Amino acid sequence: MDFIKRYKIPLLFSIIAIVFYISFGYHLERNDFTKLILRYGALFIIAYLFIEKFKLNFWFLASLGIVFRLIFIPGIPNLSQDFYRFLWDGRLLIQGVSPYLFTPDSSAILNNSVEQSQQLINGMGALNASHFSNYPPINQLFFTIAALFAGKSILGSAIVLRVLIIFADVGILYFGSKILKKFNLPFRNIFWYFLNPFIIIELTGNLHFEGVMLFFYVWALYLLFNGKWFRAAVLIGVSVSVKLLPLLFLPVFLKYFSTPKLNKSSQVAKTCEDSTINFRKLFKFYFIVGLTVIVTFLPFVSSEFINNFTSTIGLWFQNFEFNGSVYYIIRWIGFQVVGWNIIETVGKVLPIIVLLFVLGLAFFRKNKTPKQLITAMLFAVSFYFLLSTTVHPWYIATPLLLSVFTRYKFPIIWSFVVMLSYSAYGKNGFDEKLWLVALEYTVVIIVAFWEISTSKYLFLKPRHNGIKNS
Incomplete structure (x- = not known):
């Protein structure tokens, strides 16, 4: 009682x-x-x-x-x-x-x-x-x-x-x-x-199965943050073999594997802000991730499998479209300029832009602490979905989970407004309501930009430590 x-x-x-x-x-x-x-x-x-x-x-x-x-x-x-x-x-x-x-x-x-x-x-x-x-x-x-x-x-x-x-x-x-x-x-x-x-x-x-992918990935991050990088690499490989999305995060590990520089006069290690990348450990990490992925695919590998699998994956970039944001704007411009849907061309260009953005996060942002690393992943996957031709509601599970370890809350808002995309399934068939799509992304982008602006920098973070340095 x-x-x-x-x-x-x-x-x-x-x-x-x-x-x-x-x-x-x-x-x-x-x-x-x-x-x-x-x-x-x-x-x-x-x-x-x-x-x-x-x-x-x-x-x-x-x-x-x-x-x-x-x-x-x-x-x-x-x-x-x-x-x-x-x-x-x-x-x-x-x-x-x-x-x-x-x-x-x-x-x-x-x-x-x-x-x-x-x-x-x-x-x-x-x-x-x-x-x-x-x-x-x-x-x-x-x-x-x-x-x-x-x-x-x-x-x-x-x-x-x-x-x-x-x-x-x-x-x-x-x-x-x-x-x-x-x-x-x-x-x-x-x-x-x-x-x-x-x-x-x-x-x-x-x-x-986003949750299953994320289980292996968050388990891997827990091990990595406790110095067990080998087992973490194996689990990241397993996560990739559930859903390919974690491949997007691999570049941002670049600066995480750093060795503090020694002060020549005192032989004392400096802080992680003044360090060099440990390329040997980084290479081993990437090698284990890649090897794990390859081992899981080996039972199916053939020339026919490679052709079928890659062509099917390509459909998501060059044929399918649902709940897009930036892409829908580009599509509209394409109709005005050339008179037809330019998804096949745009679907090849947008992934390159995403890759350049992720590489920018990897090379120019300080991703040396666990918080900085997870925040970089959050930026990477959010930008990827912002430019994607297809964003089904369940995709947002990944930025949502990453956000709980950071100061950013816009993915929580996204997990609410993304359900507006279900308005496309009407009683008379599929009919996407673009004004609701615009409302969804307008809300998310405004909140995201407000949160990012209050943290001062996207790529280069302040040198102090603590919760705000995430």
């Missing part, structure tokens, strides 16, 4: 949140945008109250995050079709067939050998069924586990994947809390990931 009296208000809001999550998972259609955004807005406000206002302890918040995830266990994702492709790939692999060599609609004989093949193809949609798989090998391993334990049930397979994703989020909570403790930052920061309805709905609910 004392517990109920003490926590009566948080418990009341917990019950309200549970009702909204049940509604979200079982009584909502993707094309009903009004209901979606209102329920999501209510859940986001409740999460804010839990994290920032109620002053709840770690275990209470952790328990809430787990309970909210468990609500989705027996449900089929209702906001995304991607999991049907996950099940297809896993069931193909369990038969010893590479999903990189066959498209779901390419062979009637092959389809007949896959359990519930027509349901899976109908579920994933014609566009997805016409392309080769672009999911890296470790990701495919999880799909195979689902096929192994529930290869004849779509719901059973979804439950297996969901349990794996929940375990990954619990791992992020564990290692993220340890990193926050090392940074002397409040533990509640990690709950902007773990208790965020965006994460609960998009990862646990809709079965996206």
Whole structure:
């Protein structure tokens, strides 16, 4: 009774949140945008109250995050079709067939050998069924586990994947809390990931594997910050083999592997601000990351695999477009100048601009402390998505998690407004509302620029230490 009296208000809001999550998972259609955004807005406000206002302890918040995830266990994702492709790939692999060599609609004989093949193809949609798989090998391993334990049930397979994703989020909570403790930052920061309805709905609910990728990555960062760079490199390689995105961060490790210079007169090591890059250790780090990635891909490597995999990845840059920002402006200019969509050309140029920006962060920014390193990663991935032709809501999980270890909060705002992108799925088919896309990015960019301007410099940080030097 004392517990109920003490926590009566948080418990009341917990019950309200549970009702909204049940509604979200079982009584909502993707094309009903009004209901979606209102329920999501209510859940986001409740999460804010839990994290920032109620002053709840770690275990209470952790328990809430787990309970909210468990609500989705027996449900089929209702906001995304991607999991049907996950099940297809896993069931193909369990038969010893590479999903990189066959498209779901390419062979009637092959389809007949896959359990519930027509349901899976109908579920994933014609566009997805016409392309080769672009999911890296470790990701495919999880799909195979689902096929192994529930290869004849779509719901059973979804439950297996969901349990794996929940375990990954619990791992992020564990290692993220340890990193926050090392940074002397409040533990509640990690709950902007773990208790965020965006994460609960998009990862646990809709079965996206960004959380699994981030689990291996945040585990790697924890080991790296404790001097265990070899094991960290292996885990970063594993993370890349879940989702390729961590490849973007590799250049910013350049200055982290530095050796303090010695004062010749006193033979005393100077601070990390006056140091030289330890190229030997840096090379070993990159080598282990690369070797790990190669080893995971080896079972699938062939000329046909390389061609299919790279061409499918290329589609995301030169063919697909969704919830873009800068790209949509460039596309509009292209229509005014040449009269057609110039995505094929722009899709080749924008990645080069992103690469130059990341190299700029690597060479000109002081990324020698853990906080500086994570902040550089946050800038890199945010800039990448700003220039991307396709930004699905669940992509924002990466900048969101990185932000909890920094002073920057714009990814938290982004995790709210990105749900406006669901307005594109109307009852009359796909129709992207560009004014809502503009609203989303205007809000995010204004907040980001305000936060960056208050920190004085983007590339060159002040020489003092402490929380503000992040």
